Amino acid sequence: MPSTLLSLAPEFAPAFRPGAHAAGGSVSSIFKLTDSDQVHARYDQFNRDLVSGLNIQAFNFGYFRRMRDHSRVGVAYQFKNHPSFNDDLVNTKFQIVWNVTY
Numbered sequence: 001m002p003s004t005l006l007s008l009a010p011e012f013a014p015a016f017r018p019g020a021h022a023a024g025g026s027v028s029s030i031f032k033l034t035d036s037d038q039v040h041a042r043y044d045q046f047n048r049d050l051v052s053g054l055n056i057q058a059f060n061f062g063y064f065r066r067m068r069d070h071s072r073v074g075v076a077y078q079f080k081n082h083p084s085f086n087d088d089l090v091n092t093k094f095q096i097v098w099n100v101t102y
Helices: none
Strands: 023-032 037-046 054-067 070-080 094-100
Touching: none
Parallel strands: none
Antiparallel strands: 023 037, 037 054, 054 070, 070 094
16 A cells, blocks of 8 residues: 555545655575475564554565475465555465476
8 A cells, every 4th residue: 555545635544644764674594404495584674664654573484395396385474463554464374385387
């Protein structure tokens, strides 16, 4: 959600203030256990979200296993203390993904 919502008259997001600033950062790591196995972790921090006004923190971790040359299976989990600007509570969950490329 942008700070100015689409409408005929300007409609601002709830926490928007002229001249407001936001800051954020991320730290990630990937560990290769074997040629086919790896684990990953990432921490994200977003301060003063211009839509909600909240400080948002997220932690992601997971495991990937390469099955063959064109396939891998991954298991991942994300925890987030608040939804961010795009209202992504749907991403705060456990996921199992099978990727196949041709």
